[in-house]
Amino acid sequence: MIVDSVLTNAKAHLNKETVDCNLAIENGKIFKIGKETHMPKADETINLKNLLVLPGLIDIHVHLRDEGKAYKEDFYTGTAAAAAGGITTVLDMPNNAPVTMSAETLKNRMQTAKRKTLVNVGFYSEFPNNLNEVKDIVTQGAIAFKLFMACQIGGLNIDDDHALQEAFRKVGELDVPVAVHAEDKATLTDAEEKLKKTRRHDAGAFLKAHSERVELKAVERLLKLSAQINMRLHFCHITTKEGLDAVVEAKKSGRAVTCEVTPNHLLLSNKDFERYGSLLAMMPPLRSSSHIEALWKGIADSWVDVIGSDHAPHALEEKSAGSIWDVKVGVPGLETTLPLMLTMVRKNRLSLAHLVQLLSEKPAEIFNLTDRGRLEQGKKADLVAIDFNRKFTVDASKFHSKAKYSPYDGWEVQGRPVKTFVNGLLIMDEQEILAKAGSGGIIRRDRA
């Protein structure tokens, strides 16, 4: 037989070790991994010249915007940024205009994405007001639900414990995970109002409002509310030692709880925020060095499951304002996550095998994306080929994202994604996008 393509001279990361091999691709899937002499004939041969090949990254925390927020990012620019960053699957957050929280809004979003996307995109939904609609949203193909606890975004009243439990029961029955942004609305709003009354509009005031306690309160509340419910709870971007400890305790008691950290909270601190100001404003905010060390320890001890970018692009004007309370929170991250984390591997903060687990294997497991996340025969041919020796300087002006700024602009990093393959197709080569808009795929939850 003649397969679609064979990638030769790969140093592929298989089963926790790096192996010299070739990969045959047929019909968008990995057909065979083996030695030169045993490979099938192919329509096309691509010589990878000893590049390191990893399973394409699965970024479970991405705000692709588009629709009413297309001036910030759209499905094409966002997924071009993903491709450039070695990310082959993204899960899109629901705080859009309109908010994704019905079968209808989800369907429209999928249709818009289908025309533009370059990588594979799956979708979160917020909870609807009427929980009877949860099933329709899942049938439409939502991969997971997102619950934003810092302020009211979805239809479900986040102040109502019973409503939250009812929602958890519904998704638990359907075995759909819930990802939560854990900052407690009441504590946060209260602190914010007090600071505004004393005319505090500085970065320090933002940190004070988004205190460590705000995170812990939400984590504890959610763990308590879900304690007797058979469901899967995933904590987005944990940033504090206490928050992580609470999650670890739940894990130790055998609960189906997982958590994520972002590169921002591992590599930047509250001092950076105070120094550089509003560009680094994000929720939850950057923390002090003791929390950063606790997160790294959480990684070392394997309590942290996932690294997600929390790619949250805004127009540059929205990142500065007279008052910190008016600044849009979040920074782009799709194009920096992999180079930054590979640099940390170079610095011996974690192993390459562990990084692959955090960026590909675990995200696939937690979100039921069983056809990807590993280099194995039969899995999707979603791959990234990396020059692990190449050093370069992060240049945000060259980003594919519409958000052409970064806290890491000017940082020296080592390890560059050189080629990205999605569904067997080479879509990015040396930062150049080769594929057409719409060549990526829409992932729907497995209905089986």
Ligand SMILES: [Zn+2]
């Ligand atoms: Zn986010």
